[in-house]
Amino acid sequence: MSADIEIRFEAIYARVPAASATVPGRVNLIGEHIDYNGGTVLPTTLDKTVTVVLAPNDSGSHKMRSEGYDGESLRAVNEPASGDWSDGVMGALAKAAELGWIRGGFDVLVSGNIPGGAGVSSSAALITAVLRAARSHAGAVLDEKTLALKAREVENDYIGVPCGIMDQMAVGLAGLGEALALDTVSLETEVITIPDGWRFVTLHSGVSRKLTDGRYEARFIECERAAEALEVTHLCHAGLEESSALPDPLSARARHVITEHQRTLGAIKALKAADSAEFGRLMNESHVSYSGDFDASKPEIDTLARDAVALGALGSRLTGGGFGGCTVSLVMADKADGWLEALLGRHPNAWLVS
Numbered sequence: 001m002s003a004d005i006e007i008r009f010e011a012i013y014a015r016v017p018a019a020s021a022t023v024p025g026r027v028n029l030i031g032e033h034i035d036y037n038g039g040t041v042l043p044t045t046l047d048k049t050v051t052v053v054l055a056p057n058d059s060g061s062h063k064m065r066s067e068g069y070d071g072e073s074l075r076a077v078n079e080p081a082s083g084d085w086s087d088g089v090m091g092a093l094a095k096a097a098e099l100g101w102i103r104g105g106f107d108v109l110v111s112g113n114i115p116g117g118a119g120v121s122s123s124a125a126l127i128t129a130v131l132r133a134a135r136s137h138a139g140a141v142l143d144e145k146t147l148a149l150k151a152r153e154v155e156n157d158y159i160g161v162p163c164g165i166m167d168q169m170a171v172g173l174a175g176l177g178e179a180l181a182l183d184t185v186s187l188e189t190e191v192i193t194i195p196d197g198w199r200f201v202t203l204h205s206g207v208s209r210k211l212t213d214g215r216y217e218a219r220f221i222e223c224e225r226a227a228e229a230l231e232v233t234h235l236c237h238a239g240l241e242e243s244s245a246l247p248d249p250l251s252a253r254a255r256h257v258i259t260e261h262q263r264t265l266g267a268i269k270a271l272k273a274a275d276s277a278e279f280g281r282l283m284n285e286s287h288v289s290y291s292g293d294f295d296a297s298k299p300e301i302d303t304l305a306r307d308a309v310a311l312g313a314l315g316s317r318l319t320g321g322g323f324g325g326c327t328v329s330l331v332m333a334d335k336a337d338g339w340l341e342a343l344l345g346r347h348p349n350a351w352l353v354s
């Protein structure tokens with residue numbers, strides 16, 4: 001536990017911390033909106049993290065403070081989600097109680113530098129950190145994959161976002177400098193070291209969004225409808241030709257999902273072969289598909305991705321749930337500094353996340 005945050009916890013709550021956990025954010029290199037469609041995705045972790053410190057407070061309420069937000073949230077242990085930043089903490093504590101790890105109210109301090117509303121899994125990281133801290137407080141044993149599934153249940157059932165399993169698995173299992181090839185059906189994973197000399201740069205576009213705003217869910221429902229119409233369990237495994245007969249926009253959504261899955265499998269091969277040109281090409285195709293067929297981008301983000309490539313990136317694309325947030329670009333490390341300066345010069349609203 002970092003001593004500083006422990007000291008701050010004691011100063012705020014006048015009690016000794018019982019447990020803590022630190023979890024990174026993630027950036028998805030390729031494979032968007034295919035984790036709930038039976039696809040294989042390829043995220044990596046960021047050097048940005050969130051830390052959660054907690055201790056039981058012998059009351060029926062959780063007291064939660066985030067150093068990123070002013071003020072404290074005081075909420076009864078059984079309260080439903082309300083749209084407040086503390087929903088992730090509330091849902092994770094409810095899950096920890098369900099698992100028999102905790103009872104009653106907790107004091108919680110959250111601190112971190114993963115930007116929210118940016119498509120880099122600040123929410124999955126927060127929920128995972130609370131669950132890990134609660135697990136450690138209970139001295140319980142639960143493997144990381146099962147913990148990731150529990151974290152997803154918090155998003156799906158408590159917060160109400162019908163997300164897939166990518167984010168929770170990525171923040172729980174991937175390491176820095178490693179990409180995690182994750183089969184979202186079998187949950188099999190393969191860790192692939194990112195080759196020396198490659199740099200994935202995550203830039204915030206300046207456009208924020210919330211996964212809870214309904215647009216992510218709208219795409220989820222369209223994919224569900226397309227899979228139903230094509231009579232497949234997983235849309236990723238449907239035939240491209242059959243899907244073209246669907247009415248619009250379902251045919252376009254299905255085309256994105258089916259081709260994105262193929263691109264991701266190709267990108268995994270390219271990564272293993274250290275073929276940066278091919279990896280970059282697939283990222284660019286992915287962006288075109290995500291923006292066009294999946295209609296999940298914004299004009300500012302399209303321009304940012306296009307300029308990233310025009311200025312020397314091998315590939316650049318919108319990453320995460322869509323409708324705002326970050327781009328991820330593949331740049332050769334020896335060119336990264338000059339490239340970044342030129343790109344930020346053209347896009348003053350964008351900023352470097354990692």
Ligand code: GLA
Nearest residue numbers: 032033163164165166320321
């Ligand atoms: C969000 C969701 C993930 C995934 C991505 C899009 O991050 O939480 O499950 O669907 O969007 O690829």
